[in-house]
Amino acid sequence: MSVTVALDANGADLGPAEVAAGAVIAAELGVKVRIFGPADQIGDLPDGIEIVDAPVSIAKDPDPARAARSTPEASIVQAARAVAEGQADALVSAGATGATLAAGLFEIKRARGIYRPALATPVPIPGSPVTLLDVGANVEVRSEHLVQFAFMGAALATTVLGQQLPRVALLSNGSEASRGTTVVVDAGEQLAAGSHSSFEFVGNIEGNDLAADVADVIVTDGFTGNIALKVMEGISQAVVGGVRDAATSSARAKLGGALLRPALRGFRDEIDPEGPGGAYMLGLRQLAVVSHGRFTRYGFSQAILLAARAVNGDLVGRTEAMLEAGGALRRAGGAEADSPSGGVASFSPDDS
Amino acid sequence: MSVTVALDANGADLGPAEVAAGAVIAAELGVKVRIFGPADQIGDLPDGIEIVDAPVSIAKDPDPARAARSTPEASIVQAARAVAEGQADALVSAGATGATLAAGLFEIKRARGIYRPALATPVPIPGSPVTLLDVGANVEVRSEHLVQFAFMGAALATTVLGQQLPRVALLSNGSEASRGTTVVVDAGEQLAAGSHSSFEFVGNIEGNDLAADVADVIVTDGFTGNIALKVMEGISQAVVGGVRDAATSSARAKLGGALLRPALRGFRDEIDPEGPGGAYMLGLRQLAVVSHGRFTRYGFSQAILLAARAVNGDLVGRTEAMLEAGGALRRAGGAEADSPSGGVASFSPDDS
Numbered sequence: 075m076s077v078t079v080a081l082d083a084n085g086a087d088l089g090p091a092e093v094a095a096g097a098v099i100a101a102e103l104g105v106k107v108r109i110f111g112p113a114d115q116i117g118d119l120p121d122g123i124e125i126v127d128a129p130v131s132i133a134k135d136p137d138p139a140r141a142a143r144s145t146p147e148a149s150i151v152q153a154a155r156a157v158a159e160g161q162a163d164a165l166v167s168a169g170a171t172g173a174t175l176a177a178g179l180f181e182i183k184r185a186r187g188i189y190r191p192a193l194a195t196p197v198p199i200p201g202s203p204v205t206l207l208d209v210g211a212n213v214e215v216r217s218e219h220l221v222q223f224a225f226m227g228a229a230l231a232t233t234v235l236g237q238q239l240p241r242v243a244l245l246s247n248g249s250e251a252s253r254g255t256t257v258v259v260d261a262g263e264q265l266a267a268g269s270h271s272s273f274e275f276v277g278n279i280e281g282n283d284l285a286a287d288v289a290d291v292i293v294t295d296g297f298t299g300n301i302a303l304k305v306m307e308g309i310s311q312a313v314v315g316g317v318r319d320a321a322t323s324s325a326r327a328k329l330g331g332a333l334l335r336p337a338l339r340g341f342r343d344e345i346d347p348e349g350p351g352g353a354y355m356l357g358l359r360q361l362a363v364v365s366h367g368r369f370t371r372y373g374f375s376q377a378i379l380l381a382a383r384a385v386n387g388d389l390v391g392r393t394e395a396m397l398e399a400g401g402a403l404r405r406a407g408g409a410e411a412d413s414p415s416g417g418v419a420s421f422s423p424d425d426s
Numbered sequence: 427m428s429v430t431v432a433l434d435a436n437g438a439d440l441g442p443a444e445v446a447a448g449a450v451i452a453a454e455l456g457v458k459v460r461i462f463g464p465a466d467q468i469g470d471l472p473d474g475i476e477i478v479d480a481p482v483s484i485a486k487d488p489d490p491a492r493a494a495r496s497t498p499e500a501s502i503v504q505a506a507r508a509v510a511e512g513q514a515d516a517l518v519s520a521g522a523t524g525a526t527l528a529a530g531l532f533e534i535k536r537a538r539g540i541y542r543p544a545l546a547t548p549v550p551i552p553g554s555p556v557t558l559l560d561v562g563a564n565v566e567v568r569s570e571h572l573v574q575f576a577f578m579g580a581a582l583a584t585t586v587l588g589q590q591l592p593r594v595a596l597l598s599n600g601s602e603a604s605r606g607t608t609v610v611v612d613a614g615e616q617l618a619a620g621s622h623s624s625f626e627f628v629g630n631i632e633g634n635d636l637a638a639d640v641a642d643v644i645v646t647d648g649f650t651g652n653i654a655l656k657v658m659e660g661i662s663q664a665v666v667g668g669v670r671d672a673a674t675s676s677a678r679a680k681l682g683g684a685l686l687r688p689a690l691r692g693f694r695d696e697i698d699p700e701g702p703g704g705a706y707m708l709g710l711r712q713l714a715v716v717s718h719g720r721f722t723r724y725g726f727s728q729a730i731l732l733a734a735r736a737v738n739g740d741l742v743g744r745t746e747a748m749l750e751a752g753g754a755l756r757r758a759g760g761a762e763a764d765s766p767s768g769g770v771a772s773f774s775p776d777d778s
Contacts, residue, residue, distance in 0.1 A: 199664065213605075247562055281657035281658075282656040282657070300599035304634040307633070309636070309658050309661045312551065317693070327686050333681055334673055338669065338672045341672050
């Protein structure tokens with residue numbers, strides 16, 4: 075099936091032309107792309123890519139929920155609307171997380187039976203990619219939200235990362251089932267008692283297990299997940315930076331660094347944050363992917379290609395089927411107090 | 427002033443003799459040590475070190491609170507009692523966090539005006555050591571607990587790490603004051619409004635700021651702090667391991683690694699987890715320090731020396747004075763529902 079992706083080209087540090095260059099790579103591999111962005115900054119594009127001139131950006135707006143509502147001409151809102159109206163199959167945004175979540179919630183809307191959309195990030199761990207969710211959409215959660223996140227993350231791991239029967243864990247401050255906040259312990263009991271043939275629940279894991287290949291999907295609330303993800307980024311950079319500094323501190327060390335560099339290349343590729351294309355917004359009626367604003371064309375092309383793979387694998391349908399089979403769909407007419415905008419007010423407005 | 431430290435020698439991976447070897451190093455530098463552990467595994471000791479034969483260990487007990495209560499002869503309970511009775515000025519434990527917190531709470535007891543003891547870890551960040559608390563004593567907290575942790579951490583940074591006017595931050599999922607859980611946002615408002623001449627409140631920081639030298643003390647709840655600390659450990663190890671693997675992958679890379687090694691030594695020393703000696707249990711009537719069970723004699727000696735420095739700097743008295751000056755002491759007779767044992771039930775039983 076030929077997939078069409080609606081792409082918001084605003085919000086990237088390197089500008090809309092770099093985002094469009096990513097679209098060109100993806101189009102060469104068979105994905106149709108409809109770009110929403112400033113046409114005068116993008117220029118001519120090959121077949122398979124269409125441009126809708128949408129110069130207005132709300133990527134840096136401090137109140138993305140309000141901006142998405144009051145700016146129908148914004149590129150991210152137009153792109154989301156194109157997905158909602160069936161002109162595209164998935165949404166890819168080049169930067170602002172908050173604006174993408176707001177536009178996604180208002181235009182694409184929550185999927186049936188979902189309490190709260192969640193943001194999932196495939197973490198580039200060497201040798202063992204891990205999907206972490208929620209990384210910032212829901213700062214405060216209830217246990218049934220965490221249970222749904224387990225199914226949503228497992229569906230992503232199966233569909234996009236090709237992991238059969240992914241191992242799903244809860245992130246906690248101890249590996250025993252009794253450890254964690256009340257919400258985490260409750261979610262663990264529900265997941266341990268539930269029947270889910272589509273993933274294996276492996277219980278609680280601790281922070282140092284993130285890189286220990288003990289789980290494929292790690293479930294947490296958006297406060298903890300956001301902090302865990304950013305600690306990971308900060309510490310990786312600090313350690314890599316420390317090694318780099320050492321490798322320029324003397325003539326001898328410089329020579330050592332030069333000799334070591336080719337061997338480090340494979341390792342560096344494995345932990346390249348652009349590889350997974352960005353974060354996946356799960357729980358909407360169609361998939362949205364938010365790239366990091368710092369990405370180059372490679373990262374944007376990965377986002378488009380992985381979104382297309384999710385569409386071809388019917389991520390949304392598979393998620394619903396898994397939730398239904400596991401008895402974890404939100405009950406229709408239940409006393410759910412959430413507004414339709416879910417956790418958008420507490421959402422990270424911009425990670426670019 | 428000559429300080430005496432009560433040292434529990436049980437719980438270390440390398441055994442009680444390694445812990446005692448750490449005590450010998452500290453004794454040579456002028457600290458008196460009273461060791462509680464199996465005398466037959468320790469042997470002769472020089473002047474300034476006394477041994478109390480206490481072979482019973484509860485370091486690995488799955489229910490440390492119950493074990494501390496029901497095992498008065500356990501080495502950690504005897505060591506804590508020696509501190510409570512004035513025979514020693516501070517408690518140092520070679521391993522089990524849960525048992526140390528339990529014994530500390532039952533024997534040494536909470537300091538006046540403290541809601542909850544907290545566990546603080548000086549994180550070995552290159553160039554900019556950072557104190558993170560709570561890292562596991564209190565899984566669920568109220569905003570007034572976080573406010574007290576700010577004062578407790580600032581007192582530690584001033585007394586033990588020699589940081590004048592430390593910058594204190596709240597760990598959150600965004601740097602704006604509006605970002606975070608309700609508890610974090612409330613604590614931020616109280617800290618921003620309060621007058622505290624002993625530290626500078628710099629607001630919210632994100633996970634990637636941990637290594638960015640923007641704060642000296644980072645305050646969070648014990649669930650998030652435990653996860654952040656362990657993510658840091660796991661990712662550092664994974665990155666260092668990845669570099670090491672690359673440096674043995676070919677003859678050329680091996681040569682590069684060998685040339686680079688001397689330059690990396692300084693960096694490795696800076697991120698050595700044994701440097702800070704372990705975690706500091708703050709909020710008791712005397713200080714307790716919990717080393718990591720994996721430590722060598724160097725780490726145990728650091729724990730003893732830093733505990734002595736805290737005693738000489740009157741950490742406990744200074745904490746109380748700072749809380750009092752900032753109006754953050756727990757009100758006597760207030761409606762505090764906590765049991766005297768604080769968060770011990772939710773405490774990480776063993777990090778060794």
